[in-house]
Amino acid sequence: MRRAIYPGSFDPITNGHLDLIERAARLFDEVIVAVLINPAKAPLFTVQERVEMIREAVRSSHVRVDTFEGLLVEYARKVKAQVIIRGIRAVSDYEYEFQMALMNRRLDPAIETIFMMPAEPHTYLSSRLVKEVCALGGDVTGLVPPIVERKMREKFSEKLRER
Numbered sequence: 001m002r003r004a005i006y007p008g009s010f011d012p013i014t015n016g017h018l019d020l021i022e023r024a025a026r027l028f029d030e031v032i033v034a035v036l037i038n039p040a041k042a043p044l045f046t047v048q049e050r051v052e053m054i055r056e057a058v059r060s061s062h063v064r065v066d067t068f069e070g071l072l073v074e075y076a077r078k079v080k081a082q083v084i085i086r087g088i089r090a091v092s093d094y095e096y097e098f099q100m101a102l103m104n105r106r107l108d109p110a111i112e113t114i115f116m117m118p119a120e121p122h123t124y125l126s127s128r129l130v131k132e133v134c135a136l137g138g139d140v141t142g143l144v145p146p147i148v149e150r151k152m153r154e155k156f157s158e159k160l161r162e163r
């Protein structure tokens with residue numbers, strides 16, 4: 001059983017993430033999308049909201065969505081995944097990803113990191129930019145799944161009402 005984990009913050013999931021999940025699902029028997037529980041960050045969406053949006057957006061049957069806390073390699077061992085998948089968009093992603101991959105290898109040499117590239121139209125996409133555009137009233141159609149677009153609009157109009 002070849003099992004890979006695709007870890008991240010997914011705040012929120014974008015079509016770039018989805019593209020990678022579908023690609024990975026063709027290569028592995030099971031792909032676990034693992035959402036990091038990080039109390040140090042102030043995300044737009046709660047972990048539960050993020051998990052629900054991913055579940056709704058993902059189509060492949062052998063993709064599972066889960067959450068994790070603490071070290072990624074420990075989680076990988078726990079779920080018996082041999083591979084960590086990370087997406088690389090531009091060269092600017094490379095340095096951080098390279099450091100993380102080598103640190104994870106040091107922590108557990110049996111777990112391999114595989115970098116994948118999203119389809120070209122998604123190379124400039126990031127959760128941060130999508131949130132910024134949506135918060136300022138820009139159109140994010142086609143950049144995120146419809147459920148994410150809807151939930152982001154709700155979040156930002158809630159925030160406007162709270163002001």
Ligand code: PNS
Binds near residue numbers: 072099
């Ligand atoms: O989507 P992100 O925020 O770029 O994902 C980063 C993530 C979740 C992959 C990374 O922060 C992580 O693995 N955190 C868990 C803690 C850990 O294992 N740290 C050491 C990694 S070198």
